[in-house]
Amino acid sequence: MADANLQQRLYQALRQALLDGRFQPGEALKIRDLASAWGTSPMPVRAALQRLVAEGALEGEPQRSVRVPPMTEARFRQLFEVRLSLEGLAAELACPRVTAEALAQLEAEVAEMDAALQRRDIRTYLAANSRFHLALYGACDNPLLLRLIESLWLQVGPFFNRLFTEADLNLRLNGFHDEACRALRTGDARAVRHAVEQDLRYCGQYLAGLLRLEADAPARKSGAAARAGRGASTRTRPGQSASALGIPSRAARG
Amino acid sequence: MADANLQQRLYQALRQALLDGRFQPGEALKIRDLASAWGTSPMPVRAALQRLVAEGALEGEPQRSVRVPPMTEARFRQLFEVRLSLEGLAAELACPRVTAEALAQLEAEVAEMDAALQRRDIRTYLAANSRFHLALYGACDNPLLLRLIESLWLQVGPFFNRLFTEADLNLRLNGFHDEACRALRTGDARAVRHAVEQDLRYCGQYLAGLLRLEADAPARKSGAAARAGRGASTRTRPGQSASALGIPSRAARG
DNA sequence: ATCGTTGTTTTGTGATCACAGAATGTCAAT
DNA sequence: ATTGACATTCTGTGATCACAAAACAACGAT
Structure with missing residues (x-):
């Protein structure tokens, strides 16, 4: 289970992170961020994200970032x-x-x-x-x-x-x-x-x-960055969501 | 509907072809074949196929060609x-x-x-x-x-x-x-x-x-190229399944 | 102070290239 | 003639590059 394709491992990791609620609803998952967090090229990350979108676990409009859908x-x-x-x-x-x-x-x-x-x-x-x-x-x-x-x-x-x-x-x-x-x-x-x-x-x-x-009660504390309507203007810095992953991030290279 | 991403158009085209039964059960869909049939790079084709696999419309083992699953x-x-x-x-x-x-x-x-x-x-x-x-x-x-x-x-x-x-x-x-x-x-x-x-x-x-x-009656005529067990040894020439598509194949270049 | 505009950066998308594993085809030995 | 090993080709996978659209930020006008 640990071997197999890189994209499948990324898929499993993302899936588990999603199941554990390690991502905020409305949070945007950016390809390059995740790629650098894992130390891989953006390619397998893209595939994993697209698969999650296909399953309905993530939502993504054509040319924009993929987000974890807020619950309504x-x-x-x-x-x-x-x-x-x-x-x-x-x-x-x-x-x-x-x-x-x-x-x-x-x-x-x-x-x-x-x-x-x-x-x-x-x-x-x-x-x-x-x-x-x-x-x-x-x-x-x-x-x-x-x-x-x-x-x-x-x-x-x-x-x-x-x-x-x-x-x-x-x-x-x-x-x-x-x-x-x-x-x-x-x-x-x-x-x-x-x-x-x-x-x-x-x-x-x-x-x-x-x-x-x-x-x-619309997010009285720091939680819930994005509401149902449009995401707030909270700009996430690269590598922020990396901590939500298993952090197999092998020695941030570069 | 005609615009949008290339991979989404390919996805829709493949989906329609599948719904219309234009592909034989057990037939292997190869990335490069479809790509050359459409006159695109293998990349968007790969994405479209992976999405169909994620939805269960196609089946694909890790490192092998994607196939349309035979009905059992x-x-x-x-x-x-x-x-x-x-x-x-x-x-x-x-x-x-x-x-x-x-x-x-x-x-x-x-x-x-x-x-x-x-x-x-x-x-x-x-x-x-x-x-x-x-x-x-x-x-x-x-x-x-x-x-x-x-x-x-x-x-x-x-x-x-x-x-x-x-x-x-x-x-x-x-x-x-x-x-x-x-x-x-x-x-x-x-x-x-x-x-x-x-x-x-x-x-x-x-x-x-x-x-x-x-x-x-296991395929008495030319139909049903592959059975449930393992695909027969019918080797498909490149471009064969192209005719099954809408053939937007813009002037086979090369 | 707010809103529309413009310039810069970010980010997804597609193309090309390089590599490894699988499948196939050939040939030789029994 | 069949079966084994070996060489070649094919095919999926991942990396890097290039481009266009979207997001963002700074600026200027009202």
């Missing part, structure tokens, strides 16, 4: 309408195909999420949550569906992770995971789907609330 | 599972949002399809069919969903169109379109979804049958 209420609604449909389908398909080992892993993830919630360790919770859903959907025997779901995650990621790190959640969203596990044991595919859909709906409602809050 | 039963199943879910969702969402003009267009398309069927004009039928579904889904007020559906069409396209041009269809799949229109008038979203799903299922079942037939 409209986009959020669209995203969750599709997520509900697709992840529900994956869950339903996965039910009859899930193996004993997979089910064991799922329950282990639920346990870890419980523990993380009690420790108020959001980071670990989110990681276990991702693994839970991925392991569940992974059993659906439909790689195409899986790819689509992952591309959707990539589009929510930047917004999702950023908000969750700030928010203290006294809410219990692990109940739906437990419910899903029970339904999996029963073999009730509809119930599995319903549990996953409820999980998504619950989580989505919470995030929508946070989004509304952030929209009302 | 597994892939077909995966594709239609997702299509059913997504297009059903789009139809359901579109129902309460469809305008009077859109509905008029939909019924006009149905009429045209009827006429085309009686004339056994498959070409016109397919075009009207595309317009019908696109117009319906277009009312769903979810551009993201629309993009996903179009990318799915792009993946079925090469297979879909090729088979339909060969097959004489005495089947009546216009009934579901009519049913959808009636449900739209009633405002019964579930019924609209059901009609569209039935349409897809019916069409999919037919195509699956043809696929099975083609799989059993």
